[in-house]
Amino acid sequence: MSRTDTGASERVADHPPSGPGRPRRGLTERLLAVRELSLLIALAALILVTTMRNDRFLSAQSIKDLLLGCAILVILAVGQTLVIVTRNVDLSIGSILGLVAFATGELFLAAPGTPWPVALLVGVALGGLCGVVNGGLIAVAKVPALVITLGTLYAFRGIDYYWAAGRQINAADMPRSFLRLGNQTVLGVPVLFLVALVVVAAAGFYLRSYRSGRELYAIGSEPAAARLSGIPVGRRVFAVFAANGALAGLAGVLYAARFGTLDAAAGAGLELQVVAAAVVGGVAIFGGSGSVYGAALGAVLLTTIGSSLAVLRIDPFWQQAVVGALILAAIGLDRLLALRTAARLRGGSAHGA
Amino acid sequence: MAHDSLYTAPPSGAGVETEREGGRFAALRRALGSWDAAVVAALVVAVLLASASVQNFATGRNAQFLLLDLVPLALLALPMTLIVITGEIDLSVASMVGLSSTLMGQMWLSSGLSLELICVLVVLLGGVLGAVNGVFITGFGLPSLAVTIGTLALYRGLSFVVLGDQAVADFPPSWTAAAVRNLPGASIPAAVVPVLLLAVVFGVVLHATPVGRALYAMGNNDQAATFAGVSVARTKFWLFVVSGAVCGLVGVFWTLRYASARGDNATGLELTVVTAVLLGGVSIFGGRGGLLGVVGGVLLLGVLRNALQLADVDANALTIVTGTLLIASVVLPNAVANLRARLHRRRQRAHLTAS
Numbered sequence: 001m002s003r004t005d006t007g008a009s010e011r012v013a014d015h016p017p018s019g020p021g022r023p024r025r026g027l028t029e030r031l032l033a034v035r036e037l038s039l040l041i042a043l044a045a046l047i048l049v050t051t052m053r054n055d056r057f058l059s060a061q062s063i064k065d066l067l068l069g070c071a072i073l074v075i076l077a078v079g080q081t082l083v084i085v086t087r088n089v090d091l092s093i094g095s096i097l098g099l100v101a102f103a104t105g106e107l108f109l110a111a112p113g114t115p116w117p118v119a120l121l122v123g124v125a126l127g128g129l130c131g132v133v134n135g136g137l138i139a140v141a142k143v144p145a146l147v148i149t150l151g152t153l154y155a156f157r158g159i160d161y162y163w164a165a166g167r168q169i170n171a172a173d174m175p176r177s178f179l180r181l182g183n184q185t186v187l188g189v190p191v192l193f194l195v196a197l198v199v200v201a202a203a204g205f206y207l208r209s210y211r212s213g214r215e216l217y218a219i220g221s222e223p224a225a226a227r228l229s230g231i232p233v234g235r236r237v238f239a240v241f242a243a244n245g246a247l248a249g250l251a252g253v254l255y256a257a258r259f260g261t262l263d264a265a266a267g268a269g270l271e272l273q274v275v276a277a278a279v280v281g282g283v284a285i286f287g288g289s290g291s292v293y294g295a296a297l298g299a300v301l302l303t304t305i306g307s308s309l310a311v312l313r314i315d316p317f318w319q320q321a322v323v324g325a326l327i328l329a330a331i332g333l334d335r336l337l338a339l340r341t342a343a344r345l346r347g348g349s350a351h352g353a
Numbered sequence: 354m355a356h357d358s359l360y361t362a363p364p365s366g367a368g369v370e371t372e373r374e375g376g377r378f379a380a381l382r383r384a385l386g387s388w389d390a391a392v393v394a395a396l397v398v399a400v401l402l403a404s405a406s407v408q409n410f411a412t413g414r415n416a417q418f419l420l421l422d423l424v425p426l427a428l429l430a431l432p433m434t435l436i437v438i439t440g441e442i443d444l445s446v447a448s449m450v451g452l453s454s455t456l457m458g459q460m461w462l463s464s465g466l467s468l469e470l471i472c473v474l475v476v477l478l479g480g481v482l483g484a485v486n487g488v489f490i491t492g493f494g495l496p497s498l499a500v501t502i503g504t505l506a507l508y509r510g511l512s513f514v515v516l517g518d519q520a521v522a523d524f525p526p527s528w529t530a531a532a533v534r535n536l537p538g539a540s541i542p543a544a545v546v547p548v549l550l551l552a553v554v555f556g557v558v559l560h561a562t563p564v565g566r567a568l569y570a571m572g573n574n575d576q577a578a579t580f581a582g583v584s585v586a587r588t589k590f591w592l593f594v595v596s597g598a599v600c601g602l603v604g605v606f607w608t609l610r611y612a613s614a615r616g617d618n619a620t621g622l623e624l625t626v627v628t629a630v631l632l633g634g635v636s637i638f639g640g641r642g643g644l645l646g647v648v649g650g651v652l653l654l655g656v657l658r659n660a661l662q663l664a665d666v667d668a669n670a671l672t673i674v675t676g677t678l679l680i681a682s683v684v685l686p687n688a689v690a691n692l693r694a695r696l697h698r699r700r701q702r703a704h705l706t707a708s
Contacts, residue, residue: 150676151679155672155677158673158675161667327499327502328504332495
């Protein structure tokens with residue numbers, strides 16, 4: 001998908017849809033569809049090839065494992081998309097996830113009778129608090145999010161290690177009802193994945209249909225212009241970081257429910273995978289363009305690659321290399337599409353003038 | 354273009370030139386007065402405090418370990434400084450170190466080449482890895498942040514492909530001992546000498562050559578630099594190649610120092626390198642910062658971590674210190690600048706009302 005074009009649709013969205021606005025928006029939507037379509041095609045091809053090699057890849061159990069495996073990454077990718085769309089990045093989510101996961105375990109250790117919805121709320125609140133720290137520092141200091149969240153990546157992880165002091169929390173320390181949350185299925189679909197779907201749908205709807213959601217794209221397209229057009233840029237960016245922190249907190253609680261065994265290293269290095277999922281999903285790293293659907297599909301694709309390599313009997317050591325190559329291919333493709341669309345738009349405006 | 358005007362004095366504009374020189378010295382003084390000096394002062398305070406309060410800190414043996422541990426970080430910070438000053442970033446450095454290390458191990462295991470030749474080849478291969486980054490960034494015009502996140506995964510993955518999860522450890526003892534040997538008659542590791550030499554080379558290039566001025570110009574404004582005749586793409590390409598070659602060198606050192614070539618060598622080091630560079634006063638937006646501050650930042654980071662580790666703080670919990678330092682190093686100068694601007698405005702207003 002092209003940066004330029006979504007920028008155009010953004011400008012259109014801020015004004016009442018007048019004559020010249022309509023055809024452009026149609027073009028944007030077509031391109032959007034193409035982007036998500038190409039991801040779906042890649043995913044389908046991957047599944048097809050893997051299934052031809054081993055038909056158990058499409059068995060109910062295998063699909064369940066796959067959906068379970070990608071749920072947490074999908075949730076994180078959605079949050080990261082919100083951030084990247086505003087031309088920021090949050091590198092601290094892996095650490096937030098680890099901190100919240102450990103805190104959830106500690107909560108059950110301290111108060112064994114805690115019902116799981118309370119634990120969920122506490123986790124989301126703690127994650128949100130971490131996000132507020134990020135957003136606050138960025139708003140106060142007016143320095144790039146990359147630097148601040150690199151700092152909090154270390155700080156949150158350090159707090160996690162300091163707190164854990166080498167201890168480990170096991171599944172036996174947590175109530176069964178909570179752990180069931182991590183493995184239960186509804187009609188064969190894991191609850192975790194349903195949660196992820198709800199998050200994707202909510203964020204997608206918000207970004208598409210809410211004024212403040214559209215404003216996030218405006219901020220990412222051109223922060224200065226957004227400010228001049230009356231958008232409260234600082235407040236929006238702050239809110240986005242708080243939301244992303246809360247989503248990472250949610251992912252942390254789900255991580256605790258799914259894996260049961262927790263130490264201070266949970267989720268280390270996850271941030272790069274999440275950024276990779278968003279980038280593969282067509283979210284432009286410099287903001288202003290991309291959808292949560294694409295990012296979610298990117299996360300699903302990355303997870304599927306991981307499990308299909310094992311089925312294809314390709315050395316699992318290749319997995320990371322494939323992910324890297326995929327990122328390069330995705331941004332290369334984006335660039336190509338952007339150049340083409342830019343050329344087309346230039347041609348169009350020349351005709352118009 | 355900055356370097357043109359500074360190095361080829363216009364025949365009639367001598368007055369302009371001295372004025373600019375004055376401005377330059379003022380800028381230099383301002384820089385020394387603020388960040389570099391603050392980092393060096395913090396370093397001195399940290400060393401004094403640690404010597405006084407932490408047992409075994411001020412011993413020759415500890416100094417040796419401290420410096421030895423800092424060699425990879427210091428080496429990687431040199432090209433990173435230049436890259437960040439041009440407004441780009443290279444997050445793939447640690448993965449390039451890992452891949453260089455496993456390539457060295459695999460060559461030693463199966464090629465039968467002499468170790469001298471292998472070392473040279475590894476540095477050259479590191480340059481090739483950096484060139485791949487460079488092609489994607491300058492050739493295809495892609496953002497370096499995204500490209501090097503991609504190659505971070507790619508190179509780390511390849512380094513596992515090269516050696517799997519095994520380690521090559523049977524390097525000749527004479528070589529592995531040489532990597533940790535001290536200078537004769539001192540408790541300073543010999544490996545510090547090449548680091549210092551490279552630091553001087555990078556410092557001279559950055560601060561005293563047209564190329565260095567061009568790097569700052571690019572960081573401030575790519576397009577203006579292009580119009581002023583700087584070949585932005587070519588310079589950046591070579592910067593990434595140099596970064597890769599230095600990673601190859603670090604890969605060789607890492608392998609020999611720990612006598613082990615493994616796929617996960619130096620994992621996660623890229624973030625520490627970026628932290629050291631930013632702590633050294635280089636602006637993430639590019640165009641600002643210097644090598645002296647970065648060297649100070651590397652040493653400060655190393656001293657603090659070493660001292661706290663000796664004081665029995667859990668090594669992993671130490672990342673709180675790294676993170677807090679990084680945040681403070683960007684938040685404080687900005688807060689001070691804001692305050693100064695506000696005071697300045699108030700003074701100007703007072704001036705206006707007085708006159």
